[in-house]
Amino acid sequence: MIPEMGHFALIIGLALALLLAIVPAWGAWQRNSHAMALAPRLAIGQLVFVGISFVCLATAFLQDDFSVAVVANNSNSLLPAIYKFSALWGNHEGSLLLWSLILCLWTAAVALFSPQLPLLVLSRVLAVMGAVGVGFLSFSLFTSNPFARLLPSVPADGNDLNPLLQDPGLIIHPPLLYMGYVGFSVAFAFAIAALLGGRLDASWARWSRPWTNVAWAFLTLGIMLGSWWAYYELGWGGWWFWDPVENASFMPWLAGTALIHSLAVTEKRGLFKSWTVLLAIFAFSLSLLGTFLVRSGVLTSVHAFATDPARGMFILVFLAIVVGGSLTLYALRAPAVSSRVSFSWVSRESLLLFNNIVFLVSTLTVLFGTLFPLIVDALGMGKVSVGPPYFNAVFVPLMALLAPLMGFGPVSRWKRDDTQRWKAELMLPGIAAVVCAATLPLLGADYNLWVALAVLLAAWLVFGLLRDIWFRIGGISGFPRKLGRLTPSYWGMVMAHLGFAACIIGVVATSQYSIEHDLKMSPGDTDTVAGYEFRFLEVAQVRGPNFVADESRFEVTRDGEVVANLAPQKRRYLAGGSVMTEAAIDAGLFRDLFVAMGEPIGEEGAWAIRLHYKPMVRWMWLGAIFMAVGGLTTALDKRYRRQRSRAATAAREVQYAS
Known part of the structure; x- marks a missing residue:
């Protein structure tokens, strides 16, 4: 019964999204204040019903309702409760529902926390976001129903969650990443609303800027957590692999970085208005492209959802509509939004212009490297690989510049x-x-x-x-x-x-x-890496809630003093028999000591062991946290929260209506 309630709530959410896309847009066209005033209520209603749907699916996971296909395929009765909950978005259908819920959160947030916006502008912004919601909720209901049943053949137990995802990283990383991905829909909606009104001025940039900064901050945190998760979970000791799915989140971040700088110029000086609109469209389009890459089945990655290509076609058509419609509207409105303000080439404007060019070229560079193998394969010209040598050769000099x-x-x-x-x-x-x-x-x-x-x-x-x-x-x-x-x-x-x-x-x-040693070690063996002596003490059998593991124990000393005791594991999960490596890391501000187990090697008690010394690796993630906090801090500026008097708001309404 609970899955049916969730399904019904999702249908109502789609109906409200459809009304949100149509009624306020019609009201803005007809200058009907009653229709426009419905927009915030429809946005909140959409959030309520999609939220109910999300809670229903979470309940199905927590109650081990294996009659629901997505639960049976991605959970197990032995799975710890926290991973049962996070398993909700560890699959295509559930993660799409999370995406839709976060989109509804952003839409309701704009409705609730934009009292300074003229009603005409707010109704257009929410209508655009409603249209985006229609696309994703339709995708969920018609091609990726998370409440599909397996009746009457209900399995006794589930297939289990992918062991790679049985990690705290799954609990935090996808929601933060989606908050960034979806958050760029707000900047996109403001850009389209401004184009529809034919006015791009400092007010538009000031309204859009805090939302864009918050979205960029969340995306920064999401990418940082993804890098950290891959570093300690995959057992390779690397923090970035230029994987296509990693690139799928990195490209919107690069475009978003250019966008927040461009918005600053538009707000301060009324410049770069056309550039800013294009960047807003580009950033959100790259978010949709990332969704296509992850969910279409066109690439193979440890991060990707291997799904039916028909689902990818749905997103591809949706992407074409969004990009094509946006660029068509821009072409029609371009003469009305062009900047007529001059500046010297020795000025802050010129520096920010150069900044934007570098970030845009960097984005296109990563986009080309990511799509080129797919294009070559689609044309039947064979399979090619574009890896770190290409990206490092072209991306690093741009950042150094x-x-x-x-x-x-x-x-x-x-x-x-x-x-x-x-x-x-x-x-x-x-x-x-x-x-x-x-x-x-x-x-x-x-x-x-x-x-x-x-x-x-x-x-x-x-x-x-x-x-x-x-x-x-x-x-x-x-x-x-x-x-x-x-x-x-x-x-x-x-x-x-x-x-x-x-x-x-x-x-x-x-x-x-960095120093890396890959070697065979038996209990009693030692190896020295960067002045640290790693002594292999023993191998013990340990049991977790849903796995058994071989755990090797290392004592790390420096100058005769013990600095760490590390215990990496080789786990075998009981439900599916999957084998996973769990690295052990002694973390520090200036260095990490990293130990991972490979496979047992012939002789009794011998294992393939990986020892790493990683200097200052934490500085990357601390730097990303600083950048994200900076983005959030900027959004706290009081000029973004300043409310207008009723007279000023009424005057602004008349100005935008004229």
Whole structure:
């Protein structure tokens, strides 16, 4: 009965999404305030019923209702309760329902937390989001019904959740990633609403900017958690593999990064309006493309849902409608949204323009590398592989080109600036960065030119930011009185740039200084990696809630002192017999010690063992957290929460209606 209730609630949710897509849009066209006023209520109603559907499916998982196909295929009675719940989105049907629920959350959030928006604009935005909801809820109901039954042949037990997904990473990573993916639908909806109204001004950018920053922050956290999850779960010791599904989330992030910078220029100076609209369309379109890649069956990946290509065709048609319709509307409205504001090539605008070009080229580079093998295969020209050598060769130089100019951004002025002033402002930070690049790598085992370059770029960013903060507060006389006057938007920029600097250090240091030993070890054997002695003590049999495992135990010492006890496992899951590697990691701010078990080797008690020393690998993820917190902090700026008086709102209504 509960699955039928969930199915019925999902149908009602689709009906409300359809009404949300039609009624407010008609009201905006006819200037019918009553029809437009229904938009927030329809958005909240849609969330309520899709939320009921989600709860019903979660109940089916928690109660081991194996008459529901998705539960039988992705759960098991022995599975711990927390993984039974997260198994809901560890499959195509359930994850699509989660996607739809998050879309409804974003839609309701816009309806509830946008009191400053004119009703005409709000109704258009919510109508666009309703149309997107119609697409995904239709996809769920007509091709991927999560409540399909297996009656009358109900299995006694389920097939179990993929062991790769039986991890805390599954609980957090997909919801955060989807919050970012789907969040770009808000920026897309604001862009389409502005095009429909024929007006793109500073107000439009100010309304859209906090939502875009929050979506970008969630996507940043989602990608970071995915990298961390792959690092410790897959047993390879790597943090990024340029996997097509990894790229599917990275491409919207790159486009979204360009978008948040472009929105800043549009809000401040009324520039880049056409560019900003295209980036909003591009970012959301790449989110849909990622959905297609993951769910169409066109690629093979440990991250992908291997599904019926017919489902991929549905998303492909939906993607074509979204992209084609958006670009057609843009072409019709382009003359009305073009910018007519000038700026000097020595100004903050020019730096942000260059920033956007680099991010856009980077996005297209990753897009080409991801789709090229699929295109070649579809044309019957054989199978080709595009891997890390290509991506590293083209992507890394672009980021290295971007970092130097990022140091100029915070100290530059709008409209017109002077290179002599830049020189005076940044001479001291530049000297300090060079000194750091010349000396800090000497603290490692060897002086490495790539690490020195990374330190130079990161130090340049950090010292440039510190110099700018010092200038803004007026030196020691303004501390701490003027420090509190700096806006959340400014602090968000500072944190995001500091996070980028930390990522540079982490990526280069771990790629240049990592040490990996793959060897055969028996109990009693030792091996030394980067000055750490790993002693293989024993192998023991352990039992978990739904698995049995061989657990090897290592003692790690340095200079005769014990620094860690590590216990990696080789697990065999009882339901399906799958074998999985669980690495053991001693984590630290400046290094990780990583041990993973391979297969038993011939001799009694001998195993294939992987020992890794990973310097500063955590700096990448800490940097990503800083960037995400920066995005969230920017959204807290009071100018995004400022409510208008009724008179001002009424005046704005008249302005947009005219």
